[in-house]
Amino acid sequence: MPFSRPTNLDVGSEPLLASVQYRAEVPYSGLWYGNLGYYQGPAATFPSNMQPMALYDATSNKTFFVWANGYSPAWATIGAYNHATGEIVDVNRVMDLTDTDGHRNPTIHIDSAGYIYVFAAAKNSPIWIKKSNAPRDITAWSWSPSIPGNCTYSQPHALAAGEITVFHRTGPDYSWSYRRSTNGGASWGPEVRVVSPANPVVDGVYAQTASRSGTVHIVWTVLDSTTQLRKNFWYAKSAGGVAWTRADGTALTLPIDARTGGELVFNSGADQVNTQDIQIDSAGNPIILISHGQNPGAWHWKLVKRVAGTWQAYSVGAVGDRQFDNGGLILDSDTLFRALLPTGAGIAGQDGGNIEEWLSTDAGLTWALNRTLTADPLNHNHVKVAQNGQPGFRAFWSYGNPSIASPTIVKFLDEVRGVDALRPGNPFKRYVLPTLNGVALPEQTLTAAEPVTVVLSNSGIVGTP
Template sequence: MAIHAPEVNKTFFVYGGDTGPQNRYLLAMISYYDHDKHLVPKPTVVRDQRGVDDPHDNPSITIDSEGYIWVFIAGRGRHRPGQIYRSNEPYSIESFEQIIEREQTYSQIWQVPEKGFFHLLTLYTSGRELYWETNSDGKDWSPEPADELQKLAGFGGHYQVSRVRGDTIGTAFNYHPDGNVDRRTNLYYLQTTDFGKTWTTADGTPVETPLDNRYNAALIHDYEAQGKNAYPNQLLFDKNGHPVILHITAFGAAPVLYNAPRAWKVTRWTGEEWVDQYVTVSDHAYDEGAFYIHEDRWSLIAPALPGPQSGFNGGEIGVFETTDPGNPENDWWQLKRQVTRESPFNHGYVRRPHNPVDPFFAVWADANSKENSISRIYFTNSRGDRLYMLPYEMKDDYAEPILVNPPVPPEGENTINYYR
């Protein structure tokens, strides 16, 4: 949902919003944070969703090798198409042109150096099934994806998270027994290093696609046998290029006591085997956070602390860290900092920009999880000690993000520079 462009030192981000707290008239929007100027411009409406009130129609983003910004807007199932848009100028959000309208859902679009676009998406061909396509320059997208795209997995339905690192593209996904999304379970992993020509497991074992059976070589955890649900949250690669998967497990989807614990877990490939490490717990299975692998630590910025709408999606944001990553004997990560506190609404769906740069290291929104309300966008730096809110209304073309709960600068340091 966000990507940093070092050429202009801006983090571009997309989101779906509406025209007011009581309206569900969706707009697909884009803006950016200018790291040099500490400013955000008024957002641009990439697409007016023309009365659609279903937030499944949210956008995702990538930037091509020439600096053009691409926005992929999701459709809904097979009855409402999605769209692909491209900016009219490099690194500009002034205007966009529609490239194609077609069936596409849950786009995860990556740029692979010297190869082009690698697009992982979902089609409702028989439930939620996983497909991929490639495109060298953004031209000639398939108008009928279900007929021309290549299927990755289709046995009941799936949700996935993906990541690119150099030539390696990985995807981690679950499956939906009998197509029931409330029973989503198991954890699978596949990767390709040749732009989709072949797919393998983490140890390099070739796998024939599409996967059509729940018991296959990509299976990491048989959570179904344990009576657990699984919610893939994020995929990263460690310094050795090994996949690391953040996910939540629970005994069911409903936010009731007997489905607890809702455990955040990190599952990593060591080069020889998959090992697990617990991070913390949440009070809702749909909580989502932003995961990072630093040189000296691993961290999670997530709504895993109790919020004002207890038992509902989201909560208060915390930063959880470990300096002993991947050690299954290190039972829990440490809560290093509480980012938000005494909030009127739950914060949720924390997103990690691609190639994040401080202070725009994680971005999310708040809202009342029980009823319609205003929703505001926030971002924080990597340590979680500088929290900003984007202005809800903008009279001018540009504005500074609003510093929330400002930290106390170290003695002798310039306050303005420290805050920024």
């Protein structure tokens, strides 16, 4: 199939662009994205409220995962990890995005028949959708009708058999809404607004959702545009997305007022707060990972859950130094919790760091640093935990230099072999460049220990870490 025109990021030399022909590409790079210094760095799995980006499928015994690669414009890219062999067995391009804005990063869903859906939106745009042509096959895709409107942050769920419910932020008033398909994405029902700000000129909603057994949970913060501060967070839940309540069953009316209608779960006081991840335990209770702090200053990580009818926040013990240090939460059981946090030393004063694993054996009441998963010179960030994850591929994240726009890569946690870079399990043909300035080149097989950026020079192909 045709490929996008390569950029300086790919080849490192503008005059050679016209002579480069790409085929058989395997785009194992990652996106770098920045927003005027507000946040920046490796962002293939950015941001925290774009969920899920990875999910485990028991029928195929594979974890399917999506990210944005490092091309310009970026691609929504999908990979598959085979748990039987412990290998990345396939990577494919799903759709071209229109730019390198990390808000276009993809999310993923698999329906009961095994068809895979990849969603991509941006800041206030329709949500583009591609559906696999065959169940559990990531090699061929077709467009499905887009979800219309000014959408950001897609969050797909299966709340009932035969349905796909996609939550997202809605502009121009920064509400949080959903649309539902009952026919495999062939059409989408009307927008249902779940949470709305009373004063959208000032307030904007930032929400995350998680579901289990048909019940969806939503937590949200409110950004005050006059101060650019996100404070406090609230909660609501619904069996199926129709009738909404607080945790104690008190009924709520849609749309829920963002500041006064929901259940206040965490009062951040003078601090800002970011919701990082939500997991659901076997009893259907939401377990919420947050960070709170001030810019500049320390950001403290906490585990929030409901105990004896009240919401409690327990210190994880980890401390970061940036608002957009984004981690993930793994529930190995109802008592064994792990938080993967980018709180280890890295490039100071920048988003991310090295990944630390913090462990709780008492359902999140107390925590201790269990191990440091990475010890790399650049920064890791934006941890995404696989939905229904299994050993071998429990989480993945972005890695690179947050200081300057540069190529990044994607790493994942293999609980048997440790942290690995995203690459197939065998030597592979990464790029085939049949001609350079009209001169035929041999096919190149790259087997570096880490993914490489392929650049062109007049002498041929050079691999650089």
